[in-house]
Amino acid sequence: MGAQVRAISFIEERARALMERYAVREIRIPILERIELFMRSTGATSDIVEKQMYTVERRGEGADEGRTVLRPEGTPGVVRAYIEAGLDRSDPEQRFFYCGPMLRYERPQKGRYREFYQFGVEVFGRADAACDAELLIMIDDLRRELGLQLKMELNSLGCADCRPAFRQAVLDYGRAHFSELCEDCHARLERNPLRLLDCKLDARIAEAAPASLDYLCEACRKHFDTVRDLLGRSRVEFTVNPRIVRGLDYYMRTTFEVSSTALGAQNAVLAGGRYDGLIAELGGAPVPGIGFAIGLDRMALALLESSRKFDAAPQVAIIALGQAATSRALELAHRMREEHKLAVEIFSPERGLKALLRRADRIGARYAVIIGDNELARGVAQVRELAQSSQREVKLDELPSALASALAAG
Ligand code: HAM
Numbered sequence: 052m053g054a055q056v057r058a059i060s061f062i063e064e065r066a067r068a069l070m071e072r073y074a075v076r077e078i079r080i081p082i083l084e085r086i087e088l089f090m091r092s093t094g095a096t097s098d099i100v101e102k103q104m105y106t107v108e109r110r111g112e113g114a115d116e117g118r119t120v121l122r123p124e125g126t127p128g129v130v131r132a133y134i135e136a137g138l139d140r141s142d143p144e145q146r147f148f149y150c151g152p153m154l155r156y157e158r159p160q161k162g163r164y165r166e167f168y169q170f171g172v173e174v175f176g177r178a179d180a181a182c183d184a185e186l187l188i189m190i191d192d193l194r195r196e197l198g199l200q201l202k203m204e205l206n207s208l209g210c211a212d213c214r215p216a217f218r219q220a221v222l223d224y225g226r227a228h229f230s231e232l233c234e235d236c237h238a239r240l241e242r243n244p245l246r247l248l249d250c251k252l253d254a255r256i257a258e259a260a261p262a263s264l265d266y267l268c269e270a271c272r273k274h275f276d277t278v279r280d281l282l283g284r285s286r287v288e289f290t291v292n293p294r295i296v297r298g299l300d301y302y303m304r305t306t307f308e309v310s311s312t313a314l315g316a317q318n319a320v321l322a323g324g325r326y327d328g329l330i331a332e333l334g335g336a337p338v339p340g341i342g343f344a345i346g347l348d349r350m351a352l353a354l355l356e357s358s359r360k361f362d363a364a365p366q367v368a369i370i371a372l373g374q375a376a377t378s379r380a381l382e383l384a385h386r387m388r389e390e391h392k393l394a395v396e397i398f399s400p401e402r403g404l405k406a407l408l409r410r411a412d413r414i415g416a417r418y419a420v421i422i423g424d425n426e427l428a429r430g431v432a433q434v435r436e437l438a439q440s441s442q443r444e445v446k447l448d449e450l451p452s453a454l455a456s457a458l459a460a461g
Contacts (some may be wrong), residue, residue: 094300
């Protein structure tokens with residue numbers, strides 16, 4: 052509502068403009084998807100698939116055809132659509148963005164919701180480190196456009212060749228410290244040992260756990276070094292954090308998270324990474340991919356915390372007392388909006404002058420324009436500058452331009 056929605060729209064507008072400059076095309080993906088899609092991509096042992104997906108019940112004929120869920124994230128749906136359109140074979144190099152609601156069953160708190168908005172970007176057909184760097188530069192551009200203090204953290208998770216040894220090392224480490232792990236880590240250690248690394252409860256244990264960077268094969272190391280080097284040359288600020296393992300199964304090589312220092316526990320405002328095996332896993336050609344998603348709700352909270360104003364105060368509040376005055380007010384407001392691009396609100400004539408003036412002040416309007424029968428008969432309006440409580444009379448015909456110049460003068 053209110054400022055939060057305006058902040059979300061502001062981020063979305065800026066992000067859309069950025070997409071034009073990076074030649075990324077929009078894709079619209081459905082909210083309903085088959086459950087198998089997420090089991091095979093996000094991961095059957097991920098928290099999202101295990102405990103957070105909403106399944107949709109349908110009545111009537113064919114209701115048992117297979118389970119449908121409300122999408123908890125956008126990446127798998129974009130990959131599915133890309134494969135279904137045959138682009139993985141006919142024209143694999145593609146860049147898409149999407150924006151819309153995602154649904155996860157979470158314990159709600161500030162910055163963590165069951166329905167939230169993501170703005171995501173997916174790039175297909177590029178395996179080179181320059182592509183990772185370009186995406187991270189894009190994120191850096193957004194960070195600057197929004198004027199936010201954000202921390203960018205990178206890691207590399209290795210590939211199918213080097214990850215098994217790393218996974219085994221974390222598993223061995225977890226087994227050795229089993230009695231010190233939290234309940235969640237106990238339950239998932241054997242199935243998904245890497246989650247131990249980003250466990251918030253076991254931060255001390257995670258701190259001392261093996262790091263993926265020590266297990267990278269030659270090709271993965273070179274890839275990661277090149278990404279870092281390219282970012283350095285572009286003056287993108289980042290830190291390497293070996294704890295960025297991500298809770299979704301499809302990632303490999305470069306992974307990243309961007310967080311806001313202005314937020315509390317739920318401070319990750321954007322996250323993503325490379326997923327070179329995913330397209331083939333979902334039945335497509337062996338095409339590489341990489342992407343990220345902005346959590347719009349959280350990014351908006353960060354903007355609001357940064358003291359940026361997103362309230363929708365009208366510049367002018369018109370108080371028209373009586374029917375004839377209301378009709379004139381409509382015409383004047385239209386001129387102010389069309390000719391001078393002013394933000395104008397006409398107040399309901401039902402309440403008394405005093406109450407309406409109080410409201411104009413409370414919602415932050417700069418000027419209140421009062422038109423009563425007396426003013427109408429004389430062709431004038433009373434214009435009150437609310438912060439100063441000063442009032443003057445202005446001719447109705449001159450009102451739109453007089454207000455526009457007063458506002459422009461500051
Ligand atoms: P994710 O880390 O699950 O990644 O979500 C990305 C962002 O969405 C998070 O950093 C956070 O800002 C926001 N978010 C996630 N859950 C919630 C929630 N319950 N309430 C509010 N905001 C939330 C993905 O979804 C991947 N699909 C990103 C990606 C795209 N990777 C490659 N391409």
